[in-house]
Amino acid sequence: MSKLYKLLFWMTILAMVVANIYLFGRSIKVSDEIMSLEKKTRDLHINNVGLAKEVSFFSSLVYAEKAASDLQFVKKSTPTFLNKLGVAYKDQR
């Protein structure tokens, strides 16, 4: 009987040691994952901010002006205002 208790005792100790080692290893792994996720989140945020900046630049008037100048689209718009057209007036009855 006492042999059985002894065996159980040492089995429990062994199980606790194994569990301890497993938990220790697992906690290190989880910590690494947290660190890695934190870094990824930070990098994603930085990338998003950078991309938002790029998108806004390419849709800006500043870029349009520069692109127009590079492509030599320099002619200004000259709308024709029609005087005494006789047709198609607004609210004409």
Place this chain on the structure above:
Amino acid sequence: MKLKFLFSVFLLFYVAIIIRLIYIQVISRDFVGSDLYLKTKRLTSERGKIFDSSLNPLVLNQNSYLLYLEPKKITDKLKLIKFLSEKLKMEEASLSSYIDEKKVYQAVAGGLDEAKKKEIEALELEGVNFEYQMKRYYPEASLSAHLLGFVGKNEKGEDLGYFGLEGYYDKDLVGLPGFLESERDASGKPIFIGAQKKVDPENGRDLILTIDKSIQEIAKRKLKEGIENYKARQGCVIIANPYTMAILALTCLPDYDIDKYFDFSESYFKNSAISDVVEPGSIFKPLIMAAAINEKKITPNSEMNEVGAIQVGEYSIKTWNDKYEGRISMTRILEKSSNVGMVWVGEKLGQEKLYSYMQKYGFGELTGIDLQGESPTYLKPKNNWYKIDFATATFGQGIGITPIQMIRAFAAIINGGNLMKPYLVEKIKSIDKVDVIKPKVERKVISGLTSEIIKKMLVSTVENAEAKWDRPKGYKIGGKTGTAQIPIAGIYDPSKTIASFIGFAPASKPKFVALVMLKEPGTSPWGSETAAPLFFEIAKELIVYYNIAPEQ
């Protein structure tokens, strides 16, 4: 024997650990504290963004880095100074002064972009580190510098909005910082069974403006050309929806480079459209005319006899060209901008009513526009007004108003008579809700009928004005020129004027009202020869932009 020895070694080892733990946790508990592993990190909120009415970004945030030194970790000080001074364009001597070996942390340069950070990192300098920050980014550069304001620092080194929208809406834009409390080991990794507490930051609220960036661009480009062509010292253009007083564009020049605001003196930050108190001149006349019509003291066809200068006390009031036409109608008074005629209208209206209408139009009170820096104006008590004050006020001299007050009052006489509160932000957006700011009627000033009458008179004023302008053909445009002399030390200098034009189009249902003001134009002092042509240049582009059909 060997087993006993091994057991003793282990025992000693455990006793050593227990003693050490007792020392850390009991004896030096106060010194080590409960936060030996507990690291608290402030999570900064992202400042709110600003968009125009079509959701085009005007202000965003961008990545930025603060370069700091850890002097204790520096191995080669000379190399570090040489390379860093080159990259940061700093004097070696001033960089050297930053390095104090006794310090653990020393901030050196903020606002570095990603590329600069990578360049410096490539040098692999010991003791050089970066801290992530954010700073403002303006996709449209300085298109709306005065409107937007800028973000500087307060005395604690925290971001703070100054001037314009950044200043006015600072509390909405700034958001709330969060924090992270986390037990970490020596290498900074979270301890699995330790305490972890995170309160997320609440980002600042985004602003969606009434400003249309295309109209803003038109206004600024044309104003710049106008200032150059007419050799003016300064100028402003305000364009608004007359029915709501939603500001569509607001620009004053000279302004400043919003990215390098720190290179400019404070005088450049002042937005003249809301901060300058000026005498309006003849653009004020339609307001008094509308008041007199509203009080049924006159009609557009009422006539007065304009025979010459009139005497008010010791002062003689003349027309701008000292020419008089005899019997003229009220409409003609506006067309030829007759000061003499306006004094007559003022007398018909009466002093009590004239003063009361000035109050109704909102002079002497803040308009409440949502921009930081609006100047109050002062309407002196009625008891302190002399007869000459009532006379000159009818043609816009002797009173001080801001341009934003002027356009607000003018909008009231063409929109059916409602004095509106001008505004720039139409939506404030946070993560879970959107607050919509609706136009606000302050009070009814004149009747709808009077408004229709004055609109027709103002169309006639443009069509039959003394000066002929290159107007967009096929459109009815109403408006009025103004030339106000600038008082310097109590004396009017005839060579220094504020030339202005205020107008609207299309006349039947105005899509926009615009005020153009040029300070001290050099080519001509008259509003009709400077501000008016500039107004029509802008109106032409707006008509095309809005695709407004001809109406005559």
